Amino acid sequence: MAFAEDECLPISALQHFLFCERRAALIHIEGLWASNQFTVEGDHLHTRVDDPSASENRAAAKIVRSLGLCSLRHGLVGKADLVEFIRPPESTDVEYEIHVVEYKRGKPKAKLDLPFRVQLCAQAFCIEDMLGYPVTAAFLYFGMTRRRVEVPLDENLRQTTLNTIERLHALIATGKTPLPVYKPRKCKACSLIDLCLPTAPRPRTTARTYLQSLFDETE
Ligand code: SF4
Numbered sequence: 253m254a255f256a257e258d259e260c261l262p263i264s265a266l267q268h269f270l271f272c273e274r275r276a277a278l279i280h281i282e283g284l285w286a287s288n289q290f291t292v293e294g295d296h297l298h299t300r301v302d303d304p305s306a307s308e309n310r311a312a313a314k315i316v317r318s319l320g321l322c323s324l325r326h327g328l329v330g331k332a333d334l335v336e337f338i339r340p341p342e343s344t345d346v347e348y349e350i351h352v353v354e355y356k357r358g359k360p361k362a363k364l365d366l367p368f369r370v371q372l373c374a375q376a377f378c379i380e381d382m383l384g385y386p387v388t389a390a391f392l393y394f395g396m397t398r399r400r401v402e403v404p405l406d407e408n409l410r411q412t413t414l415n416t417i418e419r420l421h422a423l424i425a426t427g428k429t430p431l432p433v434y435k436p437r438k439c440k441a442c443s444l445i446d447l448c449l450p451t452a453p454r455p456r457t458t459a460r461t462y463l464q465s466l467f468d469e470t471e
Contacts, residue, residue: 254324254325255324255325255326255327255421256324257324259327259421260322260323260324260327260328260329261280261327261328261329261420261421261424262280262328262329262330263321263328263329263330263331263371263374263375263378264330264371265279265280265420265424266367266370266371266374266413266416266417266420267367267368267370267371268280269416269419269420269423270366270367270370270416271367271438271442272433272438272442273423273430274429274430274431274432274433274448275442275444275448276420276423276424277423277424277428277429277430278429278444278447278448279444280424281424281427281428281429282429284444284447285443285444286443286444286446286447287443288441288442288443290357290441290443291443293357312338312339313336313337313338313339314336314337315334315335315336315337316334316335316336316337317333317334318331318332318333319331319332319334319335319379321375321378321379321382322378322382323377323378323381323382324381325377325381326374326377326378326381326417327417327421328374328377328378328417330374330375330378332352332353332354332375332378332379333353333354333355333393334352334353334355334393335350335351335352335353335379336349336350336351336353337349337350338350338351347385348385349388349389350379350383350385350386350387350388350389351387351388351389351390351391352372352375352376352379352387352389352390352391353390353391353392353393353400354368354371354372354375354390354391354392354393355392355393355395356368356392356393356394356395357394357395357396358394358395358396359394359396359397360392360394360397360399360401364392364401364403366412368392368403369392369403369409370409370412370413370416372390372391372392372403372405373390373403373405373409373410373412373413374413374417375390376390376405377410377413387405389402389405390402390403390404390405391403431454432448432449432450433450434450434451
């Protein structure tokens with residue numbers, strides 16, 4: 253099944269969804285947004301690298317920055333920070349090697365975060381759909397260490413990414429924002445905490461259910 257253009261969701265929504273489904277819904281159903289230190293630092297890093305005019309031509313490689321991405325098959329739109337198109341030595345039968353690179357603030361952890369890996373894999377899906385060539389390698393570049401770490405685009409990650417895309421679209425199609433599940437470490441790092449109010453008391457039932465229960469008690 254292919255999506256219509258206006259049904260496409262930003263690739264970044266996958267990251268929000270894996271971090272917290274309510275966060276993805278607050279942003280993509282309710283249209284809310286707020287920044288914090290982490291989002292500002294991330295934006296700053298991307299502003300430095302998102303310059304399409306800085307694309308480079310070298311003899312054996314073309315480097316494209318801030319490449320616009322779209323896949324109607326997956327219902328996704330977005331941007332790749334950097335894509336390298338490399339012409340391998342004539343002896344190989346691969347026509348081009350394609351590398352996709354996503355910039356992240358901070359430094360790599362021992363186990364790379366799943367949301368980062370899924371975001372990168374979704375970018376690879378878009379490039380593969382747009383160009384018809386496989387993406388041969390994917391990397392996360394960390395601003396603090398100035399190092400690239402390769403993310404294997406293996407079958408496991410591809411399947412996890414497909415499932416996440418499907419679940420994200422299903423959530424957005426409901427038009428309903430899930431209730432918060434307060435997790436102190438996660439919520440304190442979330443830029444939407446003051447809009448989400450994860451610790452505020454909430455009625456467990458709707459008004460209709462409450463009124464019906466009053467009558468049920470007297471019957
Ligand atoms: S504050 Fe917590 S529950 Fe609310 S959107 Fe953020 S992570 Fe999710």
